[in-house]
Amino acid sequence: MTPEEFRRHGKQVIDWIADYLSNIESFPVRAQVAPGDVRRALPVSPPECGSSFTEILADLDRTLLPGVTHWQHPRFFAYFPSNTSGAAILGDLLSSGLGVQGMLWATSPSCTELETVAVDWLAELLGLPRHFRTDATGGGVIQDSASSASLLATLAALSRATGGVTAHAGITGRHTLYVSSETHSSLEKAARIVGLGADNVRKVPVDPATLAMDATALDRMLATDLADGAIPVMVCATVGTTSTAAIDPVRAIGEVCREREVWLHVDAAYAGVAAVCPELRWVNDGVAEYADSYVTNPHKWLLTNFDCSVLWVADRAPLLDAMSIQPEYLRNRATSSGAVIDYRDWQIPLGRRFRALKLWAVMRWYGADGLRDHIRTGAALATEFATWVARDPDFELHEPQVLSLVCLRPRWPELSTGEANDATTRLMESLNASGALYLTHTKVDGRVLLRMAIGSPTTEERHLREAWLRIREEHRKTLADLALERAT
Numbered sequence: 001m002t003p004e005e006f007r008r009h010g011k012q013v014i015d016w017i018a019d020y021l022s023n024i025e026s027f028p029v030r031a032q033v034a035p036g037d038v039r040r041a042l043p044v045s046p047p048e049c050g051s052s053f054t055e056i057l058a059d060l061d062r063t064l065l066p067g068v069t070h071w072q073h074p075r076f077f078a079y080f081p082s083n084t085s086g087a088a089i090l091g092d093l094l095s096s097g098l099g100v101q102g103m104l105w106a107t108s109p110s111c112t113e114l115e116t117v118a119v120d121w122l123a124e125l126l127g128l129p130r131h132f133r134t135d136a137t138g139g140g141v142i143q144d145s146a147s148s149a150s151l152l153a154t155l156a157a158l159s160r161a162t163g164g165v166t167a168h169a170g171i172t173g174r175h176t177l178y179v180s181s182e183t184h185s186s187l188e189k190a191a192r193i194v195g196l197g198a199d200n201v202r203k204v205p206v207d208p209a210t211l212a213m214d215a216t217a218l219d220r221m222l223a224t225d226l227a228d229g230a231i232p233v234m235v236c237a238t239v240g241t242t243s244t245a246a247i248d249p250v251r252a253i254g255e256v257c258r259e260r261e262v263w264l265h266v267d268a269a270y271a272g273v274a275a276v277c278p279e280l281r282w283v284n285d286g287v288a289e290y291a292d293s294y295v296t297n298p299h300k301w302l303l304t305n306f307d308c309s310v311l312w313v314a315d316r317a318p319l320l321d322a323m324s325i326q327p328e329y330l331r332n333r334a335t336s337s338g339a340v341i342d343y344r345d346w347q348i349p350l351g352r353r354f355r356a357l358k359l360w361a362v363m364r365w366y367g368a369d370g371l372r373d374h375i376r377t378g379a380a381l382a383t384e385f386a387t388w389v390a391r392d393p394d395f396e397l398h399e400p401q402v403l404s405l406v407c408l409r410p411r412w413p414e415l416s417t418g419e420a421n422d423a424t425t426r427l428m429e430s431l432n433a434s435g436a437l438y439l440t441h442t443k444v445d446g447r448v449l450l451r452m453a454i455g456s457p458t459t460e461e462r463h464l465r466e467a468w469l470r471i472r473e474e475h476r477k478t479l480a481d482l483a484l485e486r487a488t
């Protein structure tokens, strides 16, 4: 494709995306296909001859679009939001256009230095502590996902806990990792990958009311394990759990970690970006004083399309001890001088994309003010939705309701917990199948809850009103269907 052909088709593609985003409400939110439908509609073998880009776009419309779930739809409430924005899309396109490999400073200095500036800016926007900054002892780095970020935190923590032996001899003995029942599964995955083993992932009890980790129970568990000869590697506290956005008491957990000299990692993948708003900085209480590492995802609720997850460390030395290797073919003067950062030492792969461009474009386009507006809008919409749920006798609101997530349970008079769970699931399935909205569920204390994850920049109050109407209608309909089935 020549630059001139690229210019022509590039304009077509930008138009395609702009049309898509302006017509997105006309699509059913969840893909309406059965397993294998998309694959069967595509040729088994690759084409012998090339085709025009117009034909490629036509296939996108005809064959692929029906199998797309519209994550940017204003009535997408499943999982967590996965925001995009024009600014981020264009930043990402520029990154593709430049096509640089940013593994070392020397392989494209701007790729590294813009990233340093972008993560330091973001730390400032979120009110994160000074020592997380690259010009202090720590530093931030963009990863593909919070899962990778937590894996790196585990590696760094293990390196510190073993005095650096992981880089050479490998570990011996029992090393333990502390999470709660509500911690994201990526931590268990990290324990498996690092070689701690899933059996050494210790589940600390949670407060049954708030689902937050019990810091006293953590202390007791650490004491027992230490007495048994285990080496505690890391505690992961979560700010905004994936199930209900519960917030662990980072400060109390941090005090325990400090006392016992254990690395504290804070997983704030979804909720951390709320701290762009000074009035929401309470979410990070204790992070400044106690966190050794911290992750939040601009690719969830901060207008930056996937992938963009930022990991910060308070002290970069253990991470670099764990990750740096210097093969001959990567030797260069800038690296040897020690004057530059090589982000390959801050991540698992060698190669890296110029992801900082999209994050930088987002921060510049919106400004701190625009980012705060976005978060405030999502949080305010959720608070409003929660009041509708709380007022409705047919539904129960799960409390505490946190930030832009609302968890709710339809009431099913006279049904056992198991039957009620089936009825809730049936209600959700038929809502999702209708295409009118898309939501997912979780289970708390054996009971199925619906999760309404708000936070798309396109969601307005009218979309929530429509969704709420549909949920209530579907509840009445399911009740009637169940009564009829019982009668016959």
Ligand SMILES: *Cc1c(COP(=O)(O)O)cnc(C)c1O
Pocket (backbone or CB within 6 Å): 080, 144, 145, 146, 147, 148, 184, 186, 238, 240, 241, 242, 267, 268, 269, 270, 297, 309
């Ligand atoms: C979404 C989420 C993750 C996983 O994020 P990825 O970036 O998809 O790996 C981890 N932890 C929490 C608390 C999350 O909400």
